[in-house]
Amino acid sequence: MATTEQRGGRKRRKREKIDRISDLPDSVICHILSFLPTKSSVRTSILGQRWRFLWAYVPILYFHREKKEFINGVISLHKMHTISTFRLLLRKKHYDKHQHIAWVTAAVNRNVRNLYLVSLSNYYMPLPQHLFTCKTLVELVLNSCHVTLPSCPVYLPRLEKLHLISVRFEADNESSSLPHLLSGCPVLEELEIECSLNFFTLSVSSPTLKRLRIALEVGGGDDDDVTKLLELNTPSLTHLQLGNCFFRNIKSGAMTSLIESDISLCSYEGDEEEIFVYSRLRLEFIDRLCNVKSLELDLSRFTGRIVDSVLSAWSWTMSFHNLTKLDLTADCRFLPKFLESADNLEILIFTE
Amino acid sequence: MAAETGTPTTLTLKSNDDELFSVAESAAILSVTIRNMVEDGCAGGVIPLDNVDGKTLASVITYMNGISAIPADEEKKKSYRDKFLSDKDFETLADMVLAANYLNMSCLMDAVSAKIAQVMEKKSVGWVRRKFGIENDYTPEEEAAVKEEHKWTFEGVETDDDN
Numbered sequence: 240m241a242t243t244e245q246r247g248g249r250k251r252r253k254r255e256k257i258d259r260i261s262d263l264p265d266s267v268i269c270h271i272l273s274f275l276p277t278k279s280s281v282r283t284s285i286l287g288q289r290w291r292f293l294w295a296y297v298p299i300l301y302f303h304r305e306k307k308e309f310i311n312g313v314i315s316l317h318k319m320h321t322i323s324t325f326r327l328l329l330r331k332k333h334y335d336k337h338q339h340i341a342w343v344t345a346a347v348n349r350n351v352r353n354l355y356l357v358s359l360s361n362y363y364m365p366l367p368q369h370l371f372t373c374k375t376l377v378e379l380v381l382n383s384c385h386v387t388l389p390s391c392p393v394y395l396p397r398l399e400k401l402h403l404i405s406v407r408f409e410a411d412n413e414s415s416s417l418p419h420l421l422s423g424c425p426v427l428e429e430l431e432i433e434c435s436l437n438f439f440t441l442s443v444s445s446p447t448l449k450r451l452r453i454a455l456e457v458g459g460g461d462d463d464d465v466t467k468l469l470e471l472n473t474p475s476l477t478h479l480q481l482g483n484c485f486f487r488n489i490k491s492g493a494m495t496s497l498i499e500s501d502i503s504l505c506s507y508e509g510d511e512e513e514i515f516v517y518s519r520l521r522l523e524f525i526d527r528l529c530n531v532k533s534l535e536l537d538l539s540r541f542t543g544r545i546v547d548s549v550l551s552a553w554s555w556t557m558s559f560h561n562l563t564k565l566d567l568t569a570d571c572r573f574l575p576k577f578l579e580s581a582d583n584l585e586i587l588i589f590t591e
Numbered sequence: 592m593a594a595e596t597g598t599p600t601t602l603t604l605k606s607n608d609d610e611l612f613s614v615a616e617s618a619a620i621l622s623v624t625i626r627n628m629v630e631d632g633c634a635g636g637v638i639p640l641d642n643v644d645g646k647t648l649a650s651v652i653t654y655m656n657g658i659s660a661i662p663a664d665e666e667k668k669k670s671y672r673d674k675f676l677s678d679k680d681f682e683t684l685a686d687m688v689l690a691a692n693y694l695n696m697s698c699l700m701d702a703v704s705a706k707i708a709q710v711m712e713k714k715s716v717g718w719v720r721r722k723f724g725i726e727n728d729y730t731p732e733e734e735a736a737v738k739e740e741h742k743w744t745f746e747g748v749e750t751d752d753d754n
Contacts, residue, residue, distance in 0.1 A: 260707075
């Protein structure tokens with residue numbers, strides 16, 4: 240509780256130390272401005288002489304659906320040789336491809352570290368090819384972008400985090416584009432792929448990858464829409480999340496470092512032989528998760544025939560020795576199988 | 592450092608208005624400035640903090656104790672920071688950002704900076720000037736020139752609300 244005297248004291252001090260924010264060091268003011276969208280940060284130039292050019296030294300640019308005149312103005316007046324973060328959300332009905340390539344180029348030329356590009360739902364933003372040889376990039380988030388990889392090798396030596404949301408690759412070589420991209424990311428630790436990739440084969444190969452999340456929103460019914468094969472070659476993986484995966488075939492190398500998995504497997508209809516093959520592959524994949532500590536597994540989409548086929552092939556040698564937490568959604572006949580295989584289980588959540 | 596003795600080491604911090612504060616070393620070393628002093632063996636007696644007044648230092652120490660009591664859980668730490676800053680007026684926030692900068696405490700610095708930015712965002716130029724006590728030292732001509740230079744910036748929502 241402030242007494243009247245204290246309040247008076249504070250008021251006096253306020254008068255003495257008027258305009259304390261302008262007295263802050265440039266670096267502190269720029270740090271404060273870095274938490275504002277660029278539009279608000281530029282507006283502070285009108286506050287007073289001290290503020291006129293400070294915004295131009297903020298190493299973060301955050302464009303939220305501004306007009307192109309604004310973005311071009313900012314890029315031309317901005318003084319920093321290095322941009323730590325460049326975040327661009329495109330304005331509606333703005334389809335100027337050359338302009339978009341120029342903005343991303345400006346970010347790349349200023350040694351951008353974190354790049355977030357969000358396009359429009361009905362427009363895939365094109366990207367300059369030299370984005371994929373940017374030596375400074377640490378984090379790359381692409382939403383609704385059209386990726387054309389350079390014919391030369393991709394080289395993103397510092398890229399740790401890659402999120403691809405509704406990204407289109409060059410139509411001719413969709414299946415080989417992702418391996419091409421990942422092959423140039425020697426320190427990649429986190430990969431997220433969300434919806435709309437219509438690969439025939441989705442192949443994720445990375446010796447350093449720790450976290451992988453794949454959530455595809457392709458329809459399960461139409462065969463042509465289905466990504467046929469998921470291939471994982473990710474020996475360092477600790478976290479794996481697969482949502483709505485309508486892959487006909489999943490192949491995976493060893494994942495001995497796995498700690499946490501959240502996997503939802505879909506069913507498949509076919510003739511007897513196809514069902515047999517399909518269920519063996521699913522079982523093989525579940526076996527690959529053997530070292531996991533926490534597993535959330537949704538098998539509720541398995542139809543009766545698949546359940547029967549998987550259960551009849553369940554191997555007695557399958558063991559989840561490290562598993563302490565299991566959240567299983569499946570036919571109840573799966574429950575005893577898992578309980579037999581997981582001798583250190585502490586927490587069980589079961590939904591039929 | 593006396594970690595082996597089993598009793599937590601306490602440091603004495605002195606504000607620029609000569610108030611003394613006791614604080615556990617484990618909490619105080621959230622400040623890189625203080626941690627460097629401890630590591631260099633300069634923290635034996637009283638640590639003078641010439642750029643921080645008593646009122647602000649008391650508040651910073653409350654934060655140090657509060658945040659260091661939370662185990663490694665970023666969500667909980669964030670909600671503690673939000674709560675800690677929720678009732679602070681601008682005057683206090685300005686003191687805190689200076690103190691956090693001087694003490695080199697990045698988590699507090701980020702939280703306070705974000706809070707100040709949040710106060711500034713979408714407010715009119717006049718409101719920000721009044722609130723922060725910023726003197727408009729532009730001549731009308733200069734101000735018009737700056738506005739013209741950034742004319743695409745001064746469109747849009749501006750409010751004079753205090754919240």
